Amino acid sequence: MILVTGGAGFIGGNFVLDWLQRSEEAVLNVDKLTYAGNLRTLKSLEGNPLHWFARVDINDRPALDVLFARHAPRAVVHFAAESHVDRSIHGPAPFVQTNVVGTFTLLEAVRAYWSCLGADARTAFRFLHVSTDEVFGSLSPDDPQFCEMTPYAPNSPYSATKAASDHLVRAYHHTYGLPTVTIHCSNNYGPYHFPEKLIPLTIIRALAGEPLPVYGDGQNVRDWLYVRDHCSAIRKVLSHGAPGQTYNVGGWNEKTNIEVVQAVCDLLDVLNPKASGSYRDLIAFVADRPGHDRRYAIDARKIEDELGWKPAETFDSGLKKTVQWYLNNQDWVNEVQSGEYRKWVEVNYTQRA
Ligand code: NAD
Numbered sequence: 001m002i003l004v005t006g007g008a009g010f011i012g013g014n015f016v017l018d019w020l021q022r023s024e025e026a027v028l029n030v031d032k033l034t035y036a037g038n039l040r041t042l043k044s045l046e047g048n049p050l051h052w053f054a055r056v057d058i059n060d061r062p063a064l065d066v067l068f069a070r071h072a073p074r075a076v077v078h079f080a081a082e083s084h085v086d087r088s089i090h091g092p093a094p095f096v097q098t099n100v101v102g103t104f105t106l107l108e109a110v111r112a113y114w115s116c117l118g119a120d121a122r123t124a125f126r127f128l129h130v131s132t133d134e135v136f137g138s139l140s141p142d143d144p145q146f147c148e149m150t151p152y153a154p155n156s157p158y159s160a161t162k163a164a165s166d167h168l169v170r171a172y173h174h175t176y177g178l179p180t181v182t183i184h185c186s187n188n189y190g191p192y193h194f195p196e197k198l199i200p201l202t203i204i205r206a207l208a209g210e211p212l213p214v215y216g217d218g219q220n221v222r223d224w225l226y227v228r229d230h231c232s233a234i235r236k237v238l239s240h241g242a243p244g245q246t247y248n249v250g251g252w253n254e255k256t257n258i259e260v261v262q263a264v265c266d267l268l269d270v271l272n273p274k275a276s277g278s279y280r281d282l283i284a285f286v287a288d289r290p291g292h293d294r295r296y297a298i299d300a301r302k303i304e305d306e307l308g309w310k311p312a313e314t315f316d317s318g319l320k321k322t323v324q325w326y327l328n329n330q331d332w333v334n335e336v337q338s339g340e341y342r343k344w345v346e347v348n349y350t351q352r353a
Pocket residue numbers: 005006007008009010011012030031032033034035036037038056057058059078079080081082083084098102130131132133162184185186187188189194
């Protein structure tokens with residue numbers, strides 16, 4: 001089996017669902033279930049003998065040791081993290097605890113387990129670290145996209161802690177020979193995305209008739225990738241990636257934030273028209289994010305050329321699927337707008353308006 005951390009979150013949940021649709025290999029899903037973890041995402045796996053769930057914090061070394069001894073995974077795919085930049089600005093401590101100390105604790109548990117495997121199993125083992133393009137910092141409009149050799153320049157507490165975890169993973173390969181691979185992916189979007197992030201927030205607030213907050217001038221650029229394309233890249237790197245290597249993953253879909261919000265509004269105008277006017281009428285420019293990175297963009301040629309990976313979705317096709325998913329899954333949407341979501345909207349947006 002493979003062990004996945006953070007498999008009740010957005011990308012991890014999509015990865016586990018995708019994996020079990022395509023593979024007979026079991027998944028041990030290790031997740032603390034923070035506000036971002038949601039077992040409802042995994043509801044279709046209830047009773048599936050190939051899905052094992054363990055509510056465990058990656059900081060809990062004894063619990064991790066028990067899981068490794070009991071289940072003997074052949075690989076680890078490490079998603080678990082605090083993932084929201086704005087939350088890292090309001091309170092960085094959990095980011096250091098999970099992204100840095102938690103990754104370190106997990107690496108130590110993996111090292112202890114992996115060291116005791118037989119020679120063939122040690123060689124075949126993989127630790128796949130799910131990192132982000134944010135560790136490379138911010139691009140100017142004319143800069144080339146981030147490649148694997150771009151120097152680290154993390155700007156937010158979130159990206160600084162992800163960078164720290166990348167360095168630990170690199171060091172465990174260099175020092176101990178642990179067969180690690182690291183992926184730096186751009187902004188994901190798709191089903192099961194917690195509505196603190198731009199696209200789901202926009203969809204959910206538009207449907208509720210609430211203002212759609214766009215930070216600053218709306219001209220910051222992100223490079224968007226449909227989440228299932230990230231999942232296919234992870235499968236590809238897991239099966240064919242070379243130990244010690246890093247791979248940048250992106251969709252060649254650079255968009256300004258205002259373009260993204262307008263695109264969501266236009267889709268809703270077609271799929272779920274308002275009684276009068278357009279959803280665009282709800283757009284509201286609000287105070288900017290402190291230290292807001294201006295532009296992210298990924299050069300994905302290495303994974304395309306060396307491993308033959310390509311995204312299946314364009315931004316238009318992926319966004320349409322996403323908006324339709326939110327319209328079709330009101331139960332998930334209603335449940336996720338519970339206390340934690342409301343509390344966050346209060347914390348992050350009240351003083352911005
Ligand atoms: P998410 O916030 O939706 O999910 C994180 C998951 O990790 C949740 O299920 C949460 O319960 C779990 N978790 C948090 N702390 C934990 C702990 N201490 N122990 C065990 N589980 C814990 O995040 P996401 O958007 O799915 O991102 C997953 C990974 O991908 C992260 O490492 C993130 O840095 C990276 N990433 C995200 C994006 C993106 O656009 N969302 C892009 C590139 C990389």
